[in-house]
Amino acid sequence: MSATPNQRIERSRRAILDALNESFPATRQELSRRTGLAPSTVAGIVRDLLATGLVHEHETGDHAGRGRPSSRLSPRRPPGYLVGIDFGHRHISAALASTAQEIVAEGTVPLDVDASASNALDQAAILVADLLDRAGVPADSVRRTAAGIPGPINQTTGKIQSATILAGWAGVQPRQELIARLGGEVVIANDAELAALAEHTHGAGxxxxxxxxxxxxxxxxxxxxxxxxxxxxxxxxxxxxxxxxxxxxxxxxxxxxxxxxxxxxxxxxxxxxxxxxxxxxxxxxxxxxxxxxxxxxxxxxxxxxxxxxxxxxxxxxxxxxxxxxxxxxxxxxxxxxxxxxxxxxxxxxxxxxxxxxxxxxxxxxLGPRAGLVGALTLAATAPAP
Ligand SMILES: [Zn+2]
CATH class of the missing domain: 3.30.420.40 (ATPase, nucleotide binding domain)
Structure with missing residues (x-):
């Protein structure tokens, strides 16, 4: 069954917002290239998004060829901060960033993450508290935390589902555990998936x-x-x-x-x-x-x-x-x-x-920081749970 015109517009609107959330600022031409939508479709939808205040437009000072400075679009960002956590097998890294993904504090601790999930989660919470302290940011201004885990996460139960791949974490629900330690909103993904997301939005891909x-x-x-x-x-x-x-x-x-x-x-x-x-x-x-x-x-x-x-x-x-x-x-x-x-x-x-x-x-x-950058990208762009 083919989509109705309204469904097509909604799909295009979603594609443009996703493309902009993943990497910004962006020109209309860039959005057209990244979404595969016709320039006229992008122009119409961007006009609506500007009218509703979901995106804003700014001049960059770059002149595209003759005369007029090129105009770029960014999503409107709420105030506050994001936290990204990357659990490796032998370390934990974390970063505190603005909602525009500008990092304000970052740190790493070496740790045998596989050996004990509860110890690793405790250490992650200590690291995040330290970053907040260093940056002088109150914990309640963190809007969302995203963490990458080096194992498969069941999408339905949120549990680490393999007793063979990450044995010390089998049956653990990292999202609930991090909510208990950090409070606020938490999203979880596999570490390699987050690195893929980071390379796609900010890196080689x-x-x-x-x-x-x-x-x-x-x-x-x-x-x-x-x-x-x-x-x-x-x-x-x-x-x-x-x-x-x-x-x-x-x-x-x-x-x-x-x-x-x-x-x-x-x-x-x-x-x-x-x-x-x-x-x-x-x-x-x-x-x-x-x-x-x-x-x-x-x-x-x-x-x-x-x-x-x-x-x-x-x-x-x-x-x-x-x-x-x-x-x-x-x-x-x-x-x-x-x-x-x-x-x-x-x-x-x-x-x-x-x-x-x-x-x-x-x-x-992005090298060893790909997982951490991906965690911040997910924190900035994941739909509300
Ligand atoms: Zn094996």
């Missing part, structure tokens, strides 16, 4: 509507943006590529299986291989930045091999989803070119040529 973000860290997870939207799957467990079998009878994985992708290319496993090759890195693996090491040909080969293993799994994912871009993030991505070249090699070999010839493969533009 701003001009594509279909992308896969891969977090290659102590765990391996993927976040999906499909048709311009964050895709969580029917039950919130999309993108759990870390437990794809890549080596029959291989090393034991924390999920109980043998030979998972994660047991072969996690940052801890790459660190173990570097040690075995007589190359003890200067840092412990909870902070393993490889960029300074890849000039060494042995390191480059180890990293390229990890890239090939990762690329084998990403080839199947690309065959299924046909994304325009793969964005590689997490600490492993600090290895840069040798890692990306290993991934490309596997895609050329295992993905369909129609896909491997076109898909762009890039390092994360």
């Amino acid at each position: 701003q001009n594509v509507s279909d992308l896969v973000y891969v977090k290659a860290s102590h765990g391996i997870g993927a976040g999906l943006i499909l048709a311009g939207r964050r895709y969580t799957g029917a039950y919130g467990a999309s993108g759990e590529i870390g437990h794809t079998l890549v080596q029959e009878g291989g090393a034991q994985c924390r999920c109980g299986q043998r030979g998972c992708l994660e047991s072969v290319v996690s940052i801890s496993e790459v660190w173990r291989q570097l040690i075995a090759a007589g190359l003890p890195p200067s840092e412990r693996p909870d902070n393993l930045f490889l960029d300074a090491l890849v000039g060494n040909p042995v390191v480059a080969r180890i990293v390229a091999d990890a890239g090939r293993q990762l690329g084998r799994v990403l080839s199947d994912l690309c065959n299924a989803l046909d994304p325009a871009m793969l964005i590689i993030g997490g600490e492993l991505a600090t290895a840069g070119d040798p890692l990306l070249e290993g991934i490309r090699e596997s895609l050329r070999r295992f993905a369909q040529p129609a896909i491997s010839d076109r898909v762009q493969i890039r390092s994360s533009a």
Whole structure:
């Protein structure tokens, strides 16, 4: 059944508001390009949005060619602050930002997040209290908190649903736990999904509507943006590529299986291989930045091999989803070119040529902060619960 004219207008209005909330200020031309709507449709809807006060218009001083300064649009922001929290496997980061996502305080604490959910949630609350204190912001002026969790979250129950992927958190409802500790409104998402959202709105994937973000860290997870939207799957467990079998009878994985992708290319496993090759890195693996090491040909080969293993799994994912871009993030991505070249090699070999010839493969533009930036983006743009 085709949509009525009113439904079409409402859909277009929603698309424009979403596009503007995700990244602003934006010109009418940019909104037209990002939503795929005709310039005349955008102009009409923007006129209504300006009249109702939902967006405001300002001159930027940039002159587009001749004469008239280009005019940009922004959503009207309520006063107050947002909190973003990124739970990694080995750290917690948090940021306090204005509702326009300008960060006013930020901090990180190293912690074994997997070991105890209640301790990790307590430490997150202490970190947030410290940020508020440092910035002189009263807790009741926080409008919303968003947190990324490194595990699958059931969309219906809000529980961490896997006893095999994040065992210390199984059955925990992080949203309720954070509301109890911080008060106010809290939204929760998977960490790789938030990093995908951040790269799509502020990073490497701003001009594509279909992308896969891969977090290659102590765990391996993927976040999906499909048709311009964050895709969580029917039950919130999309993108759990870390437990794809890549080596029959291989090393034991924390999920109980043998030979998972994660047991072969996690940052801890790459660190173990570097040690075995007589190359003890200067840092412990909870902070393993490889960029300074890849000039060494042995390191480059180890990293390229990890890239090939990762690329084998990403080839199947690309065959299924046909994304325009793969964005590689997490600490492993600090290895840069040798890692990306290993991934490309596997895609050329295992993905369909129609896909491997076109898909762009890039390092994360936001680096280790992608999850935190994504949490603030979600806090700014999520619909009211
Ligand atoms: Zn596994």
